[in-house]
Amino acid sequence: MSEIAIKADKLTKKFDDFVAVDAITFDVKQGEIFGFVGANGAGKTTAMRILCGLSKPTSGSATVAGFDVYKETEKIKRNIGYMSQKFSLYDDLTVMENITFYAGIYGLSDKEIKDRGESLLSQLGISHEAKTFVASLPLGWKQKLAFSVAVIHEPKIVFLDEPTGGVDPVTRRQFWDLIYEAADRGITVFVTTHYMDEAEYCNRLTVMVDGKIDALDTPTNLKKQFSVDSMDKVFYQLARAAKRSGD
Amino acid sequence: MAAITLDNIVKTYGEKDKKVLAVDRASFSVEEGEMFGLIGPDGAGKTTLFRILTTLLLPDSGTASVAGYDTAKDYTKIRNSVGYMPGRFSLYQDLTVEENLQFFATIFNTTIEENYHLIKDIYVQIEPFKDRRAGKLSGGMKQKLALCCALIHKPTVLFLDEPTTGVDVVSRVEFWDMLKRLKAQGITILVSTPYMDEAVLCDRIALIQNGKILSVDTPENTVRKYPTKLYAARSDDMHRLLKEIRSYPDIASCFTFGESMHFTFRSDDPHNIEKLKAKLNKAPHEYLEIKEIQPGIEDYFIQISEPAHE
Numbered sequence: 001m002s003e004i005a006i007k008a009d010k011l012t013k014k015f016d017d018f019v020a021v022d023a024i025t026f027d028v029k030q031g032e033i034f035g036f037v038g039a040n041g042a043g044k045t046t047a048m049r050i051l052c053g054l055s056k057p058t059s060g061s062a063t064v065a066g067f068d069v070y071k072e073t074e075k076i077k078r079n080i081g082y083m084s085q086k087f088s089l090y091d092d093l094t095v096m097e098n099i100t101f102y103a104g105i106y107g108l109s110d111k112e113i114k115d116r117g118e119s120l121l122s123q124l125g126i127s128h129e130a131k132t133f134v135a136s137l138p139l140g141w142k143q144k145l146a147f148s149v150a151v152i153h154e155p156k157i158v159f160l161d162e163p164t165g166g167v168d169p170v171t172r173r174q175f176w177d178l179i180y181e182a183a184d185r186g187i188t189v190f191v192t193t194h195y196m197d198e199a200e201y202c203n204r205l206t207v208m209v210d211g212k213i214d215a216l217d218t219p220t221n222l223k224k225q226f227s228v229d230s231m232d233k234v235f236y237q238l239a240r241a242a243k244r245s246g247d
Numbered sequence: 248m249a250a251i252t253l254d255n256i257v258k259t260y261g262e263k264d265k266k267v268l269a270v271d272r273a274s275f276s277v278e279e280g281e282m283f284g285l286i287g288p289d290g291a292g293k294t295t296l297f298r299i300l301t302t303l304l305l306p307d308s309g310t311a312s313v314a315g316y317d318t319a320k321d322y323t324k325i326r327n328s329v330g331y332m333p334g335r336f337s338l339y340q341d342l343t344v345e346e347n348l349q350f351f352a353t354i355f356n357t358t359i360e361e362n363y364h365l366i367k368d369i370y371v372q373i374e375p376f377k378d379r380r381a382g383k384l385s386g387g388m389k390q391k392l393a394l395c396c397a398l399i400h401k402p403t404v405l406f407l408d409e410p411t412t413g414v415d416v417v418s419r420v421e422f423w424d425m426l427k428r429l430k431a432q433g434i435t436i437l438v439s440t441p442y443m444d445e446a447v448l449c450d451r452i453a454l455i456q457n458g459k460i461l462s463v464d465t466p467e468n469t470v471r472k473y474p475t476k477l478y479a480a481r482s483d484d485m486h487r488l489l490k491e492i493r494s495y496p497d498i499a500s501c502f503t504f505g506e507s508m509h510f511t512f513r514s515d516d517p518h519n520i521e522k523l524k525a526k527l528n529k530a531p532h533e534y535l536e537i538k539e540i541q542p543g544i545e546d547y548f549i550q551i552s553e554p555a556h557e
Contacts, residue, residue, distance in 0.1 A: 039417055040413075040418070041385055167288060168456065169545050170552050173502050200505040232416060236420070
């Protein structure tokens, strides 16, 4: 039986009267690429913040890499990687300085930082850019570098919050190649996206509507369940019924 | 008459030794009443073009006109006749919905009442929140308010810079429905988007990357320019299939595309598919399916893209 990387049971988060996350229950297996999609304001970010140990739930339970989201948030942070489109790398540090900074925070030794940093750069084919400021890198390079940095400490789970927004179609696909490789190495990938073709690349995914999980299955089964031929249509059917809107 | 023309527009940023070429000899024109899409990724030069056409930026060289006026000489006339919705939310966060609209109507010497018919369909959706500050609105509502403010002085040309970026599928569909209704009222619309699936909703599209206009045509004609046969493949183990197809020597390109992967061959050997299938069947896939397909805009964009970063 596969190991469970993330387990949530009736996980709930309220802000005063507003139920941002409403009793969601799901689990994610080790090494799985798990998609988390939903309309703006559905509660994705709130749920992700809880799972990253940045916010405490109001009720329900969850474990991430075996650690409790109420009591063991520091252990969770040490076992995960995180990357978002909005915030990833420091523009005014060089490529290598960013790598050193993040790998240092994740607790790698100087030797590990040097070795893994160099192999990461050669894998991405940007060894000659080690001393370039991140600000002057093309967006596509930045995103790929940010992902590689987020998994430099080989975490059990990596959380990706809309990692490919605005990136060109070729780079977007190269980015997914990196995701596949990480999953092959056993890293669990938890990813949110607005691109429905990317939802198809996930092993399983959930669609979140108004704080609740309305559907959870493989892309193929979800399309069967809703009798449609694309994830776009699955999403549209579910999200159109949403009552609340917002960010 | 063309509503928008660009002739050899060049724009660079930065100092002498660190010049960045943002727009590289861009030329195209948009007809009156047309819905024209500017399709390309972040950093392609879309926003720079918008800023030049809305007279907020001067090009290094080349000329452009909007509504018959020259962007360099007649900028005050252009500013009165266009509506512009920038990519970043640019209304006053600490004014209410109604105050923002009132403000934009006033600076263009008009009133909300005078052009209410133009925004009515959109405004009724946010009217219940008219006393709420703009900064407190949701993403979808901000977008609707911004569109109302860009329309309130009855512009002849509307510029929309990535109005649907980061917006969920449902709101995107609604937004494009609104644009269709505006087009029906005769307004020329130049809209940019990084979502290739939205390209088919435009009358004509320009594909842009690294500051260069790669193609200008209708969406239908654009995909007809695809030079070779395109195939789609899928199986129960997509990742393995992807690696196997990519390592097959006669494959020219192979990219994931939602539930399948799209690929092309280097040659037009009629037995290409049989040979590939024979190779793949050495370690059989369950539910292997390979078929020839019609290319889409995204296929064409990938095909003509400059090799990413070699």
